[in-house]
Amino acid sequence: MTAIPTATVISGGLKALGAGLKKYGEDSDAKFASTLNFNSGEDVRGCLHVVYGSVFTDSADFLDPSVKLENILPLPWLAVARANGTTGESADATVGRLPQVLLAAKTTLANSGAMLAEKPSFFAELKIIRSPDASKVAFRLRAFYYGERLDKGWWPRSKSKAVVLTVSGFDVSKSLVENLKNGYSVLQSDVPVGQTWVSSDLLSPNGEDGGRNAWDSPWYTLPPDKTTPTTLVTGLLETTAGSKLLGVLGTALEGTADTTAKSYVDSLDPAQRATAEETARTAENTAKTNAAVAVVKAIADVKAAQNAHDACITTMDAPGASSNDKRDAVLAFASARVTAAASVSAAEPLFSQMGVPAEFLNDPGRCKVLP
Numbered sequence: 001m002t003a004i005p006t007a008t009v010i011s012g013g014l015k016a017l018g019a020g021l022k023k024y025g026e027d028s029d030a031k032f033a034s035t036l037n038f039n040s041g042e043d044v045r046g047c048l049h050v051v052y053g054s055v056f057t058d059s060a061d062f063l064d065p066s067v068k069l070e071n072i073l074p075l076p077w078l079a080v081a082r083a084n085g086t087t088g089e090s091a092d093a094t095v096g097r098l099p100q101v102l103l104a105a106k107t108t109l110a111n112s113g114a115m116l117a118e119k120p121s122f123f124a125e126l127k128i129i130r131s132p133d134a135s136k137v138a139f140r141l142r143a144f145y146y147g148e149r150l151d152k153g154w155w156p157r158s159k160s161k162a163v164v165l166t167v168s169g170f171d172v173s174k175s176l177v178e179n180l181k182n183g184y185s186v187l188q189s190d191v192p193v194g195q196t197w198v199s200s201d202l203l204s205p206n207g208e209d210g211g212r213n214a215w216d217s218p219w220y221t222l223p224p225d226k227t228t229p230t231t232l233v234t235g236l237l238e239t240t241a242g243s244k245l246l247g248v249l250g251t252a253l254e255g256t257a258d259t260t261a262k263s264y265v266d267s268l269d270p271a272q273r274a275t276a277e278e279t280a281r282t283a284e285n286t287a288k289t290n291a292a293v294a295v296v297k298a299i300a301d302v303k304a305a306q307n308a309h310d311a312c313i314t315t316m317d318a319p320g321a322s323s324n325d326k327r328d329a330v331l332a333f334a335s336a337r338v339t340a341a342a343s344v345s346a347a348e349p350l351f352s353q354m355g356v357p358a359e360f361l362n363d364p365g366r367c368k369v370l371p
Contacts, residue, residue, distance in 0.1 A: 032150070033176040033235040041226030044137055047127050049112045050165060050234055052150055053120030062106065062115035069102050069109075070320040072116045073123060075143055077102060078319055080202050121148045122236065124165055126186070129216065134226070136219040139167050141186045145196040150238045162239045163188045167217065170231035180235040184217035193307070194314055298340070298347035302358050305340035308333040309360050312367035333367050 032052060038044050056062040070077050081101045082094045109115060116123070125143035130136075146163060168183030223230055308329075315321045315329040341361055344351050 031177070031235070031237050033180060033233060035170055035176070036232050036234060038230050038232070040228060041222045041230050042134075044222060044230065044232070045128050045130060047108070047112065047125050047142065048139065048167070048232075048234060049109065049114035050122070050124040050126065050236055051114045051116065051120050052122040052236065053147075054117040055113075056115040056117050059110040059115060062110055062117075067106075068320065069106050069116075071325075072119050073145060074119070074196055074314070074318060075145060075198055076196070077105075080105075080198060083202065119147055120145065121150055122146055122163075122238075126165065126167070131219060134222075136221050138219050139165075139184060139186060139217040141165065141188075141199065141216075142202060143198045144188065146188075146191050146193060148193055150236070162237070163191050164235075164237040164239075166235040166237070167220065168233045168235075169220065169223075170233050176233055176235070179233045183233065183235065184220045186217050194310055294343070294347040295351055298343040298351050299356055301336070301340040301343040302356055302361070305333065305336040305361065306357075308336040309364065309367055313365065316366045330367055333364065337361055337364070 036048065056067075061067070077098060078094065081098045082089075084101060085094055085097060114123075123143070123145040124141060127140040127142045129138045129140055131138075164185050164187050166180045166183040166185040168179050171179055312329040312333040315325050318325075340358070344358060344361070
């Protein structure tokens with residue numbers, strides 16, 4: 001067996017680490033698609049629900065009263081209940097109507113098959129708008145929840161560059177992706193993780209508002225014979241921005257790998273070790289490498305703590321959150337906070353020069369241990 005020179009092993013390891021960091025510095029995409037059958041073109045009406053997450057397969061399980069929709073799907077349900085009331089009604093009356101609104105929403109989701117078993121990574125409701133002559137339909141983004149990144153890479157990111165929902169008619173001669181290339185899309189750009197909202201369709205159910213047409217797709221022409229079965233393809237694309245900092249660190253590690261490895265090996269040679277200049281160069285290169293790795297870890301831990309803090313604040317503000325939910329969220333942030341603080345300390349003074357927001361580590365705001 002041929003022995004591999006030590007310098008080659010060290011250099012290869014550093015280059016592999018640098019290449020890995022550069023990869024996570026690039027933009028990434030997550031793509032998902034599914035088909036939906038309709039008995040006829042006339043049946044293309046109502047709403048489409050797009051879900052990325054676990055669902056029940058039996059409606060009886062989903063409709064069981066123990067399954068609390070307000071805990072699974074964190075839409076602004078109280079605002080929806082208020083919109084279904086009368087002008088100037090009391091807050092108590094709105095709260096009293098909330099169970100009825102939630103039951104109606106569960107029934108709608110059960111009918112469409114979007115029977116959420118746990119909080120989804122992504123949820124959207126697309127209202128199908130039919131043209132006056134019934135020859136075309138458009139798709140209006142009506143409710144939206146972006147719980148977490150769909151592309152769960154090693155590097156945590158707090159938002160996506162874009163989330164695109166696409167609907168298209170199905171051509172059996174093409175793949176799902178090819179079908180979607182000529183589809184009808186609704187785009188959300190620069191979407192933070194944890195974002196949730198409903199459109200004015202849901203907040204103006206009595207017809208005072210025509211809806212947020214900016215989130216309508218173009219018109220899709222239905223097949224001429226609307227009595228025959230038809231199939232639609234629904235696609236979901238998430239594009240996440242890479243980290244420029246990781247790209248810079250990865251390039252730096254790759255570029256200095258050979259020099260760092262040679263200096264390290266030379267430092268083990270008694271003759272070379274006697275040369276003060278070589279010793280100093282080795283120490284400098286090693287320090288740079290260690291500092292880069294420490295900064296990468298610190299940034300990752302701070303990002304993780306930020307996500308835990310955001311989740312904690314969201315739980316604290318959630319109307320249906322229990323004391324146990326809030327306590328668990330606080331403890332999860334406390335753990336991430338300790339880890340992040342230790343990593344930041346190990347990465348100083350270089351970490352402070354990166355400008356990474358970390359003030360929340362010292363001031364957690366409302367995310368504190370409950371009395």
